[in-house]
Amino acid sequence: MLENVVSTLLSSPMFNLSLSSKELFHSNFLSWVFSLYKDESLPYLRQFIADFDQRYSLVRIKREKKNKDLTLYFEDDRGRSKVLYIENKVKSIPVFAQLKEYSQGSMAHEYFLLLSLSRPSFFNEGQLNIGNVTWKYLSYGELADNLQNLSLVIRKKNLYHANILEDYISFIGCLHQIAVEIDIQKDTYNLYTKNSILPQLKQLRLHDFYIKHKHAMLANAFFQAIGNRIPDINLVPPKKHWEEGKYQEVFVGTGYTNGKGLSEVKYVIDMEDNYPVILGIQVQGDQFRLFLEAKKRAAFLANELLDKGLWFNFLEAKQVNTFGSLEYPTNKGKKFNTYSGTFMYRAIKIGNCRFDHLVDLIVTYIRYIHNHREQLEDFIKTRQLAQHSSF
Numbered sequence: 001m002l003e004n005v006v007s008t009l010l011s012s013p014m015f016n017l018s019l020s021s022k023e024l025f026h027s028n029f030l031s032w033v034f035s036l037y038k039d040e041s042l043p044y045l046r047q048f049i050a051d052f053d054q055r056y057s058l059v060r061i062k063r064e065k066k067n068k069d070l071t072l073y074f075e076d077d078r079g080r081s082k083v084l085y086i087e088n089k090v091k092s093i094p095v096f097a098q099l100k101e102y103s104q105g106s107m108a109h110e111y112f113l114l115l116s117l118s119r120p121s122f123f124n125e126g127q128l129n130i131g132n133v134t135w136k137y138l139s140y141g142e143l144a145d146n147l148q149n150l151s152l153v154i155r156k157k158n159l160y161h162a163n164i165l166e167d168y169i170s171f172i173g174c175l176h177q178i179a180v181e182i183d184i185q186k187d188t189y190n191l192y193t194k195n196s197i198l199p200q201l202k203q204l205r206l207h208d209f210y211i212k213h214k215h216a217m218l219a220n221a222f223f224q225a226i227g228n229r230i231p232d233i234n235l236v237p238p239k240k241h242w243e244e245g246k247y248q249e250v251f252v253g254t255g256y257t258n259g260k261g262l263s264e265v266k267y268v269i270d271m272e273d274n275y276p277v278i279l280g281i282q283v284q285g286d287q288f289r290l291f292l293e294a295k296k297r298a299a300f301l302a303n304e305l306l307d308k309g310l311w312f313n314f315l316e317a318k319q320v321n322t323f324g325s326l327e328y329p330t331n332k333g334k335k336f337n338t339y340s341g342t343f344m345y346r347a348i349k350i351g352n353c354r355f356d357h358l359v360d361l362i363v364t365y366i367r368y369i370h371n372h373r374e375q376l377e378d379f380i381k382t383r384q385l386a387q388h389s390s391f
């Protein structure tokens with residue numbers, strides 16, 4: 001099935017035109033359609049606005065107003081207005097903090113719609129409530145279905161425009177099928193093995209979306225499992241950044257760096273100068289990592305924890321039969337790999353691994369930190385004081 005989707009997209013003029021800038025392309029195209037066919041688009045757009053009656057008309061559309069991808073303005077015959085903001089995500093994954101920022105200071109006549117190739121886990125049954133703002137969700141598959149009706153109307157007025165729109169509908173329908181295919185394969189972490197669909201998606205330059213989406217799904221599985229299996233843990237919802245974390249708060253996150261996605265859990269085990277000292281677990285690329293992150297003396301603390309046997313122990317991880325046994329770094333005399341001297345980690349390799357095995361492993365390591373949190377905190381504080389006194 002995926003081979004047919006790839007073939008269809010590669011032969012689509014609209015898809016190939018979109019490759020230079022996917023999200024800008026889609027926003028610009030939709031702006032063109034809605035601007036040129038305001039009256040025809042109105043029956044479709046009104047579903048996203050409450051208390052919308054026949055007296056309202058679509059009067060103008062703005063691109064990139066206050067960082068919002070699309071802003072649609074409606075007015076009725078008495079001069080009353082309604083505004084619909086559309087945030088568009090194609091290759092990038094929706095982030096709660098960004099939607100929260102866009103919601104601030106909103107007025108009663110303003111409405112919000114997330115158009116995205118993937119529905120984020122923090123949306124509940126197609127919508128998200130942030131204060132007095134309700135975000136609705138629209139998939140690209142649903143967009144394709146709705147635009148199909150619009151294309152039939154446009155075809156009676158301009159055949160060329162209808163043909164362009166129909167190519168676009170076919171194109172985004174294929175994108176939606178790819179998103180569905182990724183969801184079907186959600187049970188296995190096999191991004192970098194020969195069984196991965198990654199090579200096919202590279203032809204479409206959609207491999208980064210696949211990786212980001214896969215890691216977002218994995219991070220959500222971590223969040224749900226930790227919350228369910230360790231009920232007394234202080235698990236922070238995805239509304240707060242870990243750098244603002246406090247003692248014993250636990251953060252689950254996802255990201256994309258150096259061409260590879262990551263999913264991670266961070267446990268604030270101590271505070272130093274109002275900045276969190278973190279023990280955590282990270283899955284990135286083909287590596288399973290145990291790490292320490294601290295603004296100051298990260299290398300010193302990591303070495304102390306390793307030497308004492310309190311952290312960086314891969315005994316549990318090596319029980320997973322698809323994991324490697326070799327620990328990295330392998331260079332003699334080098335105990336850790338690092339980013340910026342603040343993120344110290346050791347790692348082993350992940351094979352073609354089931355999601356539930358990764359989830360079980362994450363819970364095991366987080367439970368260890370949680371059950372030994374006071375011992376770990378006391379040790380870190382003692383070693384920090386010892387280092388201070390040596391100067």
